[in-house]
Amino acid sequence: MQQSITKTRVRYSETDQMSVVYHGNYAQYFELGRTEWLRDLGITYKSMENKGIMLPVISLTCNFKKSALYDDLLKITTSLVKKPMVKIEFIYEIKNEEDQLICTGNSVLAFIDIKTNKPVKCPKDLLIKLGF
Numbered sequence: 001m002q003q004s005i006t007k008t009r010v011r012y013s014e015t016d017q018m019s020v021v022y023h024g025n026y027a028q029y030f031e032l033g034r035t036e037w038l039r040d041l042g043i044t045y046k047s048m049e050n051k052g053i054m055l056p057v058i059s060l061t062c063n064f065k066k067s068a069l070y071d072d073l074l075k076i077t078t079s080l081v082k083k084p085m086v087k088i089e090f091i092y093e094i095k096n097e098e099d100q101l102i103c104t105g106n107s108v109l110a111f112i113d114i115k116t117n118k119p120v121k122c123p124k125d126l127l128i129k130l131g132f
Helices: 023-040 045-050 124-129
Strands: 003-009 057-064 073-080 087-095 101-110
Touching (some): 023 087
Antiparallel strands (some): 057 101, 073 087
């Protein structure tokens, strides 16, 4: 399945007094990986919204393995789990510069019609770019 790798450096504002990344920031790292995964396909959230589709997160999990620290360079690997239908599911793996596993995670998002606020099928252009 489609995979994307994004790198980011831990900023001071993302850490606690011990220079450890605050756990709530991992959802933002996952979002960064997801948006770059779409961008690699030539699709942005903005372009989807302009076509009347939004993608709210309906489920999110994170399993911590090791602490990420201030100034660490993180590698976020984002992968598609299966063919998107009304939902799209991603898995994540975040590693540091030493290739140590920091965390794994999963998120599920739903394709929602902006006007009706109802679920819709995955856009055809996305399915085509994914080879379905």
